């Protein structure tokens with residue numbers, strides 16, 4: 365069978381990335397231009413600044429990727445592009461680059477939903493087995509998705525308000541940690557004790573999550589302690605928050621696995637890099653005898669490798685876009 369090479373482009377937030385993936389499984393070359401240093405001073409991503417940096421970086425990143433792979437665009441079978449969801453100005457930069465390449469070199473254009481990309485980051489680790497449950501945990505999404513086969517997404521639950529990654533970033537800011545705060549809260553949590561009492565959010569029988577109440581509880585507790593001139597133990601606060609957030613994620617994931625009798629679990633999105641979550645998932649693997657896949661750290665946060673991997677399966681299923689494809693800041697997982 366002929367090998368299929370997909371070139372993926374990702375620019376939905378603050379990473380400009382291009383990657384080439386062989387047969388949906390093998391990372392041939394990945395280049396990521398991160399804007400972390402640019403946005404750090406603002407405590408978060410500034411959309412307009414992000415777009416400008418994507419414009420500056422996009423052609424460099426694509427050229428570097430082809431060079432790294434020792435390939436020419438002519439060798440590529442199709443171009444996969446994150447069309448959404450994300451920051452509209454950022455998305456448009458990658459989309460226009462992808463459309464231009466597809467037009468000039470007469471290559472198929474494959475539209476990829478950003479979360480499908482996060483899910484397919486797992487295909488870079490090992491072959492995906494179905495039916496599977498995907499726990500999607502990123503800066504913008506917290507969802508439980510069942511897949512009976514490739515590209516068959518059935519959302520069974522999700523956050524009713526904030527995404528878990530968003531909550532991590534907010535808690536980090538309260539504690540006084542620099543953007544991006546998620547990994548720093550994770551680190552701090554490991555040296556702290558979960559000694560502060562925080563409410564377990566949406567502790568019910570649904571597959572849904574809620575993190576805004578937990579976020580407010582951390583903010584209020586921090587404020588109250590400071591008002592009383594009591595010392596805030598930041599590591600303990602991080603550990604207390606992380607403990608509750610992960611307990612909630614694991615509880616709903618476990619319930620879905622049991623209720624639907626699913627043995628394949630994958631984790632997707634930036635928060636999949638969380639050490640505490642990875643430890644709890646490992647415990648769940650032993651308890652329920654699961655087949656687990658978690659992307660390696662470099663594929664957890666935004667990258668084009670996962671977009672090219674997802675693009676391969678979409679390509680095989682005949683998904684194509686024409687040059688009228690537009691970016692979408694929000695869209696149903698498809």
Ligand code: KG4
Nearest residue numbers: 502503504529546547634635637638665666
């Ligand atoms: O998937 P991602 O790169 O971007 C979105 O699609 O949203 O996820 C970024 C999110 C951020 O909120 C970041 O703080 C969080 O993932 N994150 C973490 C960790 N690493 C990244 N959250 C908790 N612990 C981590 N180790």
Ligand code: ZN
Nearest residue numbers: 502634665666
């Ligand atoms: Zn993402």
